[in-house]
Amino acid sequence: MNAQRLLTGAALAVTLLLGLWLARHVLPPPLKVAPLARGTDYSADDITLTQMRRDGQPRYRLRATHLAHTLPDRLTRLTDPVLVVYPEHGAPVTLRSPSAVLLPGDTVVRMPERVVITRQDAQGRTIRVISNDVTVDTRRQIATSPKPTRIEGPGYVTRGIGLDANFKQQVFDLLKDVNSVYTRPTAQP
């Protein structure tokens, strides 16, 4: 009886050892996927990204012809972005520029150059704001710039240095060196 137990134990040990040897030598080595440390993490073309508010309404909608999210900075770079911010009060605000960067956290967008902001008011009047180096906080619904800025409205053009816009309160401030020209709007044909 003892001999038989010994034999069974030995057979088990041999099987185990054989299995280990096979695992180590025959099966392909386990794929070690190191997380990407640097470079484009993901990219996409012709995208529309909508972030919602808690009340289920859109906070902003961001369209771009190309998007690339990079590491380790966790920035999302956008080409030909069109950012539409939906404040709780008043009409949506549209911001366009040749490029933009969505910062980590996905609520702040930086638009470095040739930024055009447009918005209609209750009477259908469109105001156009042109600036550079604009930072948009979609959660606080504000846009700021330290650069020369131009506001075009019906019958007037106003230039100044520095922009503070609050989309929720529907106000635009120019902070320095302001010059305006008001002209009598020509009668529409």
Next chain:
Amino acid sequence: APPVARDAPVHISADRFHFDQKTGVGIYTGHVRVTQNTLTIDGDRLTVVAPPKGPVERLTMDGNPATFSDVTPKGKPVKGHAAHMLYLPDSRQIQLQGQAELSQERNTFSSTHIVYDTKNGVVTAGAPGHRVEATLVPDQGTTGKSAP
């Protein structure tokens, strides 16, 4: 002075500008200057109401005091100051309110309320219950005695 064009552009310079899109009202603050043709208005704070389809409707300037200067259609200098000025470009009228004073060459008017018509160079001073003080100096020619 050249014929004053009612439609001449209105130029404004200031330190800061605040525009409220809900009301369409623009507020300029800090070293504010308004110019249109020969008219210049200076002050600390200017409120501009510009309706969507029309020209600038009214400009309200506050200052310590707010001042204005212009040239009458006959080419004579005119200037004035007040705590509060209202300029109506369409009717080309300036309303001076609060310690208002206006002088046209050597004639001066002071009251709480003075209206100056920049188109015709006409001064209307006074308001119900408020007196007007005017000092009118006849021209040298009208006294009949010419200087030797």
